[in-house]
Amino acid sequence: MRALSAYRWELLLVVLTVAAAAWATVLSPYYLGFDQITYSLQQSMAVPAVIAAGLMIIVVIGEIDISLPAILALGNILFAHFSQIGVPVWLAGLAVVAVGVGAGALNGALVVAFGLPSLAVTLGMMGAYRAFALLIGGQEGYAAFDESYIWLGSALIGDVMPASLVLVAIVFAVFTFVMHGTVYGRLCYVIGNNARAARLSGVRVPLIKVAAFAIGGATASLASLVYVGQYQSARADNASDILLFIVSAVVLGGVDIFGGRGNVVGVLLALLLLGTLKNGMGLANFPGPVQTLVVGTLLVVAVLIPRLAELNRARLSPRRRPPAPEPRGQPP
């Protein structure tokens, strides 16, 4: 019973996902089949899932990076450009991910070096990254790719399993290990909970923060390798509306937006829910802006419910004391 209540949020996500799948089945009798479900999940969530894993680490340390979709677009353009000039695909993939790591690390370095709010920094960098994508790809972008370049986003492994979903599974397995099984992951939670205490106890906060941003950039560029194969298009304005989806997935997955709390499995469940829901809405012929409206509402409700419960608990508690002020130590 205690185990059940500890995983209440995750359980709710599973129930909602099943409900969304049932709804999709009612809408279309063809939905309920392995091929159809994997295909539609690949379409609706493979790309955002890879980025959401990276964004999760950044949110856990108490920051945010809204330039990840722009790094994805830059990765698309670079990858497509490499395809045009005939670079072997493995080298191109490595180069694109390296650029993503560099872009993410640059964001992190700016945030850490100047103590800046990450939203404002990444807002500016977003414009810069998209500008570079535009510089390389022009207005038209690219639409033709070498066969090997689209494998990751469109191939079926053993004729059944989309390669991109296998990648998502690998990414989430790795991230589960990193966040819950390594010192680095634990330190991310420590920083998110209390960066000051972490610094005072000797944790190299700047290094870990920059690494988190770099990992975010890596996932965004990894996602671009999927994106190119899936949509067979690369333009500087690619994925400009994906931010809502990935932020919603992270928040719905139970990651505390103030940092320090949340687990990888929750994010994966939230992605499955959002992906299934998106497919259902597609089957029901919901137009794009209405689908975004639903996701946006889910995002707001998902943050609001725990807050309201918290406020209510505070109101009902017998001793109404203001929270104790943060202890102030001597600056080192």
Added chain:
Amino acid sequence: MIRRRASAVDLPGAERAGRAMARTTFLLENRVLGVLAFLVLLAIFFSLVAANFAAVANANTIALNGSILVVVACAEAIVVITRNYDLSVGSVVALASYVGLDLVRLHPGAGPILVLAPIAIGGLCGVVNGLLVAYGRIPSVIATLGTLSIFRGLAYLYANGQQINGKDLPDWVAGTASSHVFGLSTLVLTAVAVVALVGLGLRYLRVGRQIYAIGSNPAAAAFYGLKAPRVVFQAYVMCGLLTGLAAFLFGARAGYIVPYLAQGLELTALAAVVIGGVSVLGGSGNVAGAAIGAVTLATIDNGLVLLGASDFTRQFIQGAAIVIAVVVDSVIQRRVRDLLKLMRRRGRVG
């Protein structure tokens, strides 16, 4: 780095503190001047390289294009001063302008009083944002990212695939955008009036001072007895009302109104605010700066179009300007912090 430089100068303590203070106040007071100087340099540069830039007609174009952005930037600045963001202004413009002007279209007899319709709708959106952020305690980025999609979706649902043609609207609507008072465009005058009123209000009204107090030190404001949620809520409502006004101007200027109006406006507005020297850490900066930031962006846009420059340059300059403005901001903040530390050590500030 800065602290080291300050202590390397071997001066008697009081004089040292005095100099540091003079330097910091100079920086603080001249942040707007810096943006203004940048604007002048920009204008000179464009006049030299673009043949048509330095002409009265072109100045008019910049003023017209910039005036709506000035209003939105003022709205955004109010919220940013409280240490929050509003990412939904673009969607509020779309919703308020579509629904508001549709009401105007359906009731042609009511006359110009219906200019209040988009303003009221904008105010309602501000109420929603304010409730979520101030009373729901949701971080503003998340709350307004959600309402960004919600307001846009509502506009889309309301429009139901239709669009409003400018010629179906009463003449006074388009008249507002094209009319002149004392030889100056009504649009420009409206923007100037908004900047003046909001600027004075923030400086002299009680709620204005409270907005600065909450933004510059929330803990101190709370100990002083300020009800932070109420002030933040009021800031969002003001932001919504002003955005509603901008929505009316947007609709009046556009030939036809679609629910896709003003996409991405929130980024431009935030850029204008940040470039205009309003601190993203809250509590400092003013709407006049935000207005200058908006005019700067409009000038860059205009000059680059005249030069035939690519989208790349525009996006890159806008992005880089934000990052530079934010870095400058943090350097100033650090100086202020060091100065306060210095003065506290000398017992001049409690």
